[in-house]
Amino acid sequence: MDGTRAAFVNDAAAEAMPSVVHGQPGAVLLVRVTDGTVLFANPLAEQIAPDVHLPCPVDEWSRIAGLQASDGSELSDPCTGEPASPLSRIARGEPVQGERISAARGSDMAHPREALWVVGLPLNDAPVQELNSLALVVLLPLREKALVDGARESAEQLHSRAVLASDLSFTISDPNQPDNPLVWVNPAFEKVTGYGRDVLGTNCRFLQGPQTDRAAVRRIGRALRSGETVSELLLNYRKDGTAFWNEVVISPVRDAAGRVTHHVGVQSDVTLRVQAERERDAALAIARDARRRLEFLSEVADELSAVLDPDAAQDMLPSLVVPRFAEWAFATVLDATGRTRHVRAAHARPERAADAERFAQMQTALLDTSVSMRVLHGRLGPTLVRVTDADLERGVADPETTALLRRLGLGSAVVVPLRARGQVTGALTLLSGPDRPPYTADDLQTASDLGARAGVALENARLYAQQRRSSETLQRSLLTPPTDAPGLEVATRYIPAAEAAQVGGDWYDAFTQPDGSTTVVIGDVMGHDVSAAASMGQLRTLVRALAYDRSAAPREVLHRLDHLLEGLGVTTLATAVVLQLDARSTPGHRGIRWCTAGHLPPVVAAPDGSVSELEGDGLIIGLGAHHDRVQHEAQLALGSTVLLYTDGLVERRDRPMEERLQELHATVADLAGAPLEELCDELIRRMLPEGTDDDVAIAAVRVLAR
Numbered sequence: 232m233d234g235t236r237a238a239f240v241n242d243a244a245a246e247a248m249p250s251v252v253h254g255q256p257g258a259v260l261l262v263r264v265t266d267g268t269v270l271f272a273n274p275l276a277e278q279i280a281p282d283v284h285l286p287c288p289v290d291e292w293s294r295i296a297g298l299q300a301s302d303g304s305e306l307s308d309p310c311t312g313e314p315a316s317p318l319s320r321i322a323r324g325e326p327v328q329g330e331r332i333s334a335a336r337g338s339d340m341a342h343p344r345e346a347l348w349v350v351g352l353p354l355n356d357a358p359v360q361e362l363n364s365l366a367l368v369v370l371l372p373l374r375e376k377a378l379v380d381g382a383r384e385s386a387e388q389l390h391s392r393a394v395l396a397s398d399l400s401f402t403i404s405d406p407n408q409p410d411n412p413l414v415w416v417n418p419a420f421e422k423v424t425g426y427g428r429d430v431l432g433t434n435c436r437f438l439q440g441p442q443t444d445r446a447a448v449r450r451i452g453r454a455l456r457s458g459e460t461v462s463e464l465l466l467n468y469r470k471d472g473t474a475f476w477n478e479v480v481i482s483p484v485r486d487a488a489g490r491v492t493h494h495v496g497v498q499s500d501v502t503l504r505v506q507a508e509r510e511r512d513a514a515l516a517i518a519r520d521a522r523r524r525l526e527f528l529s530e531v532a533d534e535l536s537a538v539l540d541p542d543a544a545q546d547m548l549p550s551l552v553v554p555r556f557a558e559w560a561f562a563t564v565l566d567a568t569g570r571t572r573h574v575r576a577a578h579a580r581p582e583r584a585a586d587a588e589r590f591a592q593m594q595t596a597l598l599d600t601s602v603s604m605r606v607l608h609g610r611l612g613p614t615l616v617r618v619t620d621a622d623l624e625r626g627v628a629d630p631e632t633t634a635l636l637r638r639l640g641l642g643s644a645v646v647v648p649l650r651a652r653g654q655v656t657g658a659l660t661l662l663s664g665p666d667r668p669p670y671t672a673d674d675l676q677t678a679s680d681l682g683a684r685a686g687v688a689l690e691n692a693r694l695y696a697q698q699r700r701s702s703e704t705l706q707r708s709l710l711t712p713p714t715d716a717p718g719l720e721v722a723t724r725y726i727p728a729a730e731a732a733q734v735g736g737d738w739y740d741a742f743t744q745p746d747g748s749t750t751v752v753i754g755d756v757m758g759h760d761v762s763a764a765a766s767m768g769q770l771r772t773l774v775r776a777l778a779y780d781r782s783a784a785p786r787e788v789l790h791r792l793d794h795l796l797e798g799l800g801v802t803t804l805a806t807a808v809v810l811q812l813d814a815r816s817t818p819g820h821r822g823i824r825w826c827t828a829g830h831l832p833p834v835v836a837a838p839d840g841s842v843s844e845l846e847g848d849g850l851i852i853g854l855g856a857h858h859d860r861v862q863h864e865a866q867l868a869l870g871s872t873v874l875l876y877t878d879g880l881v882e883r884r885d886r887p888m889e890e891r892l893q894e895l896h897a898t899v900a901d902l903a904g905a906p907l908e909e910l911c912d913e914l915i916r917r918m919l920p921e922g923t924d925d926d927v928a929i930a931a932v933r934v935l936a937r
Contacts, residue, residue: 263365269287279334296335321351327351442474524677600625739751754806808845811823822865829851837870881895911929
């Protein structure tokens with residue numbers, strides 16, 4: 232191989248070394264080469280070959296450890312082909328510059344049969360006579376199998392292995408000499424640190440520098456004094472002053488009596504790995520920060536979207552960003568005429584809540600020249616500013632407001648518009664306060680996203696309220712107040728659905744016919760939209776006209792309605808009950824007639840407190856005119872109450888209808904003696920404690936006892 236190619240291979244392998252062997256301490260042995268005896272094994276080596284009593288022959292140690300070649304074959308001498316482990320060759324004084332093997336048992340550094348890299352270095356060049364007969368053996372876990380496979384299979388296999396071996400820096404120190412000086416270093420130590428054999432006789436603290444972690448140094452000292460193996464990552468310094476990250480493992484060497492005779496150190500320059508990990512950690516931190524910001528934005532948007540009242544949503548917005556994103560904040564909103572409608576403020580510190588409320592009440596606290604008002608009126612976009620005295624002078628109306636703002640805390644500020652449908656509808660001002668770090672460009676971007684989401688949520692709440700008011704107004708405009716008749720009391724209620732778009736076709740009606748009879752109607756057009764409400768108004772008008780025209784009885788009203796809808800081609804479907812009470816009472820009673828078109832049966836509460844239903848079924852309205860309607864008649868005891876209602880009063884997704892009807896009967900029985908208006912209000916409160924997803928209409932009529 233030419234020199235250029237060899238240098239390239241060596242450099243590439245050297246750069247790969249931190250990726251190949253790192254992250255765990257190695258198993259360390261000291262072998263006496265004169266007789267092939269293992270004198271020392273650190274704790275990791277003891278895990279690989281347990282219950283070995285040292286000293287022992289190196290072949291015996293290899294057998295107990297179950298060492299094999301990486302392909303599972305028996306180990307052999309590459310020169311003679313005779314069975315022999317790398318440790319046997321090391322014991323004969325031969326250097327082993329790197330071979331891949333495996334052990335039968337697992338350890339804290341590797342699993343059973345996981346690849347290990349074995350390096351053997353005779354210490355025959357040690358200046359200390361007692362070390363000349365020893366060899367240092369280190370087994371390291373392989374962390375990048377594919378990389379080592381590539382080195383193994385390459386034509387420059389021996390060169391790659393040599394570089395991997397030589398990239399590991401080994402040292403031996405003598406704790407029995409003053410200050411535990413180094414007594415041996417290998418050539419890789421000089422390559423890594425720039426220091427050579429001239430440092431022998433000195434403690435290795437010369438590698439330390441101004442940024443070396445003193446706590447890690449103290450941990451190493453404590454471990455060495457207690458005779459334990461220690462592993463640390465240190466920022467050390469080369470001879471030329473450049474810093475590098477040094478992953479160091481130091482193990483004690485004991486004699487037969489257990490006395491520590493030496494310390495063996497293995498150093499790896501892992502600067503590239505540490506830099507990569509720091510870059511990864513920085514990238515992860517950026518990703519985590521981005522995720523936190525997205526979660527924050529989603530939480531605020533979700534909170535605002537759950538509030539359907541626009542004023543409540545506007546009041547809530549500042550409190551949603553405090554204290555997580557601001558020391559304090561306030562929102563300013565424009566009304567339909569472009570004027571400031573109100574300001575709401577929230578502060579992170581409870582003792583400043585009164586000041587925040589005071590600021591919120593000061594409608595003219597900020598001048599049009601302030602940043603907040605310029606953003607509000609569209610003269611500025613999202614703005615990040617460090618609040619100065621000049622800003623206060625330019626944007627605040629009076630000294631009282633200036634003093635108030637100083638108490639609330641200034642620091643830096645972010646002001647972003649609240650936008651909806653391309654228009655600025657408000658502004659949100661966030662202040663960091665004097666004790667928090669100033670806002671950054673990233674904070675400005677987050678606040679801008681927040682302003683966009685909040686603006687849409689506030690606009691949706693406004694549109695919802697507007698639509699709800701319009702729908703309810705439409706619905707109620709179609710429901711005229713009932714009129715009482717002699718001897719009767721009538722009460723009605725209408726409760727719109729919680730959803731604005733759910734305006735529906737529920738209706739009630741109560742009126743006196745020309746013959747003096749009183750007709751009470753309850754009905755429900757199928758569907759929940761403006762079309763259903765319009766159909767409801769149409770049906771209600773038709774029923775009223777048909778009933779009033781000839782003082783028609785309930786059966787005739789519904790029968791003629793069926794024919795009328797069919798003849799006009801109206802496809803509306805609806806349920807209804809038409810109930811008629813006689814104009815006058817007989818002694819103790821009043822006669823009633825009713826006809827049902829697929830609607831829930833009315834409930835009757837008798838004077839004695841008993842509750843019953845008015846039977847009847849019949850097809851729903853709109854299914855054709857060619858079927859009979861059945862009219863029922865009965866006598867109501869004076870003092871009785873009849874309740875007509877739509878299904879929104881009793882229908883629930885999580886409760887059976889039978890159970891809800893029983894609950895209705897029990898509630899009516901309990902309220903039978905209450906005044907009629909009170910009965911209606913209390914009935915709704917008890918039956919619908921959490922509101923309703925459907926429209927509810929109620930018509931109650933009481934036959935007076937006098």
